[in-house]
Amino acid sequence: MKKLVGTLLLAPLLFACGPIDDFEKVDLGYGTLIGMKDEISGDSHMQKIGYGELRSLLSEERSFILVVHNSVSFCSCYADWHNDVLAPYIKRHNLLVYMIDYNAFEGEDDYGLDLISNHETLAIFNEGELKYQHTNEAQESDWVTKPEVFAEWMDARIEYPRMLTLDKETLDSLYAGEEAFTVLFTLSGCPDCTYMERNGLKDYFSTHQNTDYLYVVDTAQEGIRLYKNEEGELIAGSDQEDATEDQKKAYEQWTQFKAEYGLSATSLEEPGFSEGYVPTIFHIAPQVGEESKAERIDAAGVFYNDTIDQSTGKVTSTYFSNARLEAAGASYLTYLTDAELSVDKSIDGKTFEVPFGEMLSSEWREWVHEALSPYHDAYLGALLDWCIAY
Numbered sequence: 001m002k003k004l005v006g007t008l009l010l011a012p013l014l015f016a017c018g019p020i021d022d023f024e025k026v027d028l029g030y031g032t033l034i035g036m037k038d039e040i041s042g043d044s045h046m047q048k049i050g051y052g053e054l055r056s057l058l059s060e061e062r063s064f065i066l067v068v069h070n071s072v073s074f075c076s077c078y079a080d081w082h083n084d085v086l087a088p089y090i091k092r093h094n095l096l097v098y099m100i101d102y103n104a105f106e107g108e109d110d111y112g113l114d115l116i117s118n119h120e121t122l123a124i125f126n127e128g129e130l131k132y133q134h135t136n137e138a139q140e141s142d143w144v145t146k147p148e149v150f151a152e153w154m155d156a157r158i159e160y161p162r163m164l165t166l167d168k169e170t171l172d173s174l175y176a177g178e179e180a181f182t183v184l185f186t187l188s189g190c191p192d193c194t195y196m197e198r199n200g201l202k203d204y205f206s207t208h209q210n211t212d213y214l215y216v217v218d219t220a221q222e223g224i225r226l227y228k229n230e231e232g233e234l235i236a237g238s239d240q241e242d243a244t245e246d247q248k249k250a251y252e253q254w255t256q257f258k259a260e261y262g263l264s265a266t267s268l269e270e271p272g273f274s275e276g277y278v279p280t281i282f283h284i285a286p287q288v289g290e291e292s293k294a295e296r297i298d299a300a301g302v303f304y305n306d307t308i309d310q311s312t313g314k315v316t317s318t319y320f321s322n323a324r325l326e327a328a329g330a331s332y333l334t335y336l337t338d339a340e341l342s343v344d345k346s347i348d349g350k351t352f353e354v355p356f357g358e359m360l361s362s363e364w365r366e367w368v369h370e371a372l373s374p375y376h377d378a379y380l381g382a383l384l385d386w387c388i389a390y
Contacts, residue, residue: 027158030096030164030216031160032047045091047098048100054066054104064124065122065125065158066123069100069101085146089147121133162214164216168221175284178287182388183216183284184216184281185217186279187279193279196304199377210390212389214384226250227246258276262294263277268327269327271294279304281384284297285298299332299334299383301319306318314351315347318347320345321348322348336383343375355367
């Protein structure tokens with residue numbers, strides 16, 4: 001009975017069209033610039049996913065927009081709704097919208113979605129839970145035919161994303177432009193990246209409503225970590241002796257990218273860290289002369305790439321070292337040296353109390369993240385305040 005009552009209470013939340021203030025807005029987190037300049041047609045401006053990918057998004061407690069569309073049998077109104085209403089709204093706000101085929105749900109959990117075989121369902125998920133949804137079954141309704149009504153419905157329920165994903169082409173266009181910008185280099189599946197993005201980054205944006213964009217580059221893409229061979233295959237790099245020629249080319253491509261864009265470094269005066277790691281955040285100053293990409297970095301941080309001795313709990317390697325502060329405190333670490341923080345500005349040589357007993361590698365990584373998070377959260381906040389806060 002309790003479950004039934006909860007469902008009945010949820011229904012108005014999912015479908016009501018009341019005043020804007022009646023709704024709790026979902027912070028989508030990520031948007032995208034990838035493909036936003038493309039012409040509107042077909043299923044454009046949406047990223048197609050399968051059921052497994054949807055399940056992963058939900059298990060990771062992501063917040064996102066999903067469109068369910070039957071690619072085999074769909075209403076003739078779909079093209080008008082997509083081309084005149086949905087896609088223009090997506091483009092206007094740089095939304096990352098996932099699209100899944102209706103038939104992918106056959107025999108699977110529908111997660112509470114109102115699925116109609118020949119009509120679309122638009123759903124908004126908040127931290128892995130269905131929050132709002134609407135279908136275009138009523139073909140003549142204002143929600144389907146009037147862009148301003150659709151926009152009002154969406155605006156009442158979402159916060160526009162301020163972290164926008166980029167491909168390499170779009171990244172290079174930013175470097176070629178005349179404006180300063182801030183970029184996060186990350187890697188899908190990277191534990192350090194995931195931890196920072198789900199904790200420090202998420203907390204920062206939830207407490208800072210007025211910011212500029214933070215551009216996000218997943219380095220697992222063509223032209224960066226992945227090399228496209230003559231057959232059109234995307235190959236990841238390797239420097240092992242038995243690596244194929246394509247793998248060697250991919251490895252060299254990634255090495256050159258890190259050097260050109262400043263992720264790797266040969267001295268503390270350079271903003272990169274050793275051979276180059278992620279997550280890394282750079283603020284890129286406007287070009288005023290013939291500066292290289294790396295020379296335009298005027299604020300930098302490399303997070304959660306610290307080494308702690310498991311036997312002593314001592315930090316033996318970190319980006320935020322005393323030596324780096326001395327070498328770069330007046331250049332790309334000004335944001336840190338000038339900040340008022342509740343923690344030390346270096347964790348170099350700090351010792352933490354290590355839990356007793358053996359730990360799995362995943363357990364050790366989790367402990368390291370939690371031990372270092374008060375410091376990295378503070379450094380991240382100081383960097384973002386300097387880079388993107390109004």
